[in-house]
Amino acid sequence: MRKVSMKLVMLTGFLGSGKTSILLDLMRGLTSDGEHRFVILENEVGEIGIDGPFLEAEGLRVRELFSGCICCQLAADLVTTLHEIQDVLDPDGVFLEASGMARPKNILETLGRYCKVVDEVMVLTVVDAARYDTLIEAGIPLINLQIEPAQVVVINKIDLVSKEDTSKLTAQVARMNSTADIYQVSTLKGTDLNPLLERVRTLWT
Amino acid sequence: MDLEDFTVVARRVEPLSVTGLSPREALEYFLADFVAGLMDEGCIMIGHIKGMLSSEDNHLFFSVTTQDDGPGLHGGPLDADEQLSLTINVIVAGVEEEKIDRLFEGSLKRFFSLPGGG
Numbered sequence: 001m002r003k004v005s006m007k008l009v010m011l012t013g014f015l016g017s018g019k020t021s022i023l024l025d026l027m028r029g030l031t032s033d034g035e036h037r038f039v040i041l042e043n044e045v046g047e048i049g050i051d052g053p054f055l056e057a058e059g060l061r062v063r064e065l066f067s068g069c070i071c072c073q074l075a076a077d078l079v080t081t082l083h084e085i086q087d088v089l090d091p092d093g094v095f096l097e098a099s100g101m102a103r104p105k106n107i108l109e110t111l112g113r114y115c116k117v118v119d120e121v122m123v124l125t126v127v128d129a130a131r132y133d134t135l136i137e138a139g140i141p142l143i144n145l146q147i148e149p150a151q152v153v154v155i156n157k158i159d160l161v162s163k164e165d166t167s168k169l170t171a172q173v174a175r176m177n178s179t180a181d182i183y184q185v186s187t188l189k190g191t192d193l194n195p196l197l198e199r200v201r202t203l204w205t
Numbered sequence: 206m207d208l209e210d211f212t213v214v215a216r217r218v219e220p221l222s223v224t225g226l227s228p229r230e231a232l233e234y235f236l237a238d239f240v241a242g243l244m245d246e247g248c249i250m251i252g253h254i255k256g257m258l259s260s261e262d263n264h265l266f267f268s269v270t271t272q273d274d275g276p277g278l279h280g281g282p283l284d285a286d287e288q289l290s291l292t293i294n295v296i297v298a299g300v301e302e303e304k305i306d307r308l309f310e311g312s313l314k315r316f317f318s319l320p321g322g323g
Binding site: 014015016044045046047048050051053054057100101128130131134135138139140142188 | 206207208211213214215216217249250251252253255256257264266268269270271277279280292294295296
């Protein structure tokens with residue numbers, strides 16, 4: 001009988017928001033004690049994977065799904081790959097980095113219906129503080145669709161905006177998703193990452 | 206703007222070499238030139254331009270989301286006398302694939318040497 005014990009952190013967020021950088025920081029923190037084994041599943045819409053080699057260069061175990069988005073074209077591949085990861089690698093957790101164009105609700109539906117090897121999902125959405133207004137002004141509704149289902153929202157690149165703008169964006173995110181825990185970080189400067197790390201760690205405690 | 210407005214292009218070019226510049230400098234100049242070309246051709250938005258310049262043993266990763274700031278670079282170093290490959294994923298709105306290809310090839314030839322004297 002198939003074991004059902006895998007926890008999954010789904011990283012979402014628009015193109016270029018810093019998902020891979022945050023993932024790398026989380027992995028460094030979570031694997032430092034050697035207690036847990038994680039697998040990263042990378043999804044990119046481009047025909048050639050870039051983030052996979054980037055993370056592998058840091059010594060992490062990575063599987064890739066590219067040339068399409070897992071919220072639509074590659075939904076079946078996502079399910080197959082997660083079952084394979086559970087069967088072959090049996091990790092404590094999977095970090096799924098969705099493409100920047102993914103709709104997390106669609107992925108949650110796929111996981112809920114077809115993927116019985118995952119017993120808990122945390123949706124972590126990364127918001128680009130420097131580009132949020134531009135993206136909203138450009139009329140990309142996906143930005144808000146990525147925030148709404150998140151348990152954790154990470155406002156990244158706060159080093160590029162003023163404190164006032166960060167506070168304004170935080171309040172805006174809180175209005176969109178009142179239940180999410182919101183963190184303000186700069187992966188470039190390495191600031192304020194520990195509270196986020198501890199929040200993600202709660203999935204394994 | 207809708208997601209369908211974005212063009213997704215992925216390319217891998219090898220072998221490449223550099224002359225008179227370090228691989229990192231060549232990459233920075235190439236990206237600045239390529240992005241400026243995209244903007245001139247009517248790029249409405251850079252979704253993400255990312256990739257890696259690689260030697261046999263090492264990778265220099267890059268990421269660009271705006272024309273204003275320089276690229277984010279991570280990894281390396283690469284030696285100037287090594288044979289290199291460039292892998293790039295381009296996701297931009299407002300520019301067609303053919304134009305992206307033309308701009309990419311033009312910028313590449315300006316800062317890298319390709320086989321056959323390119």
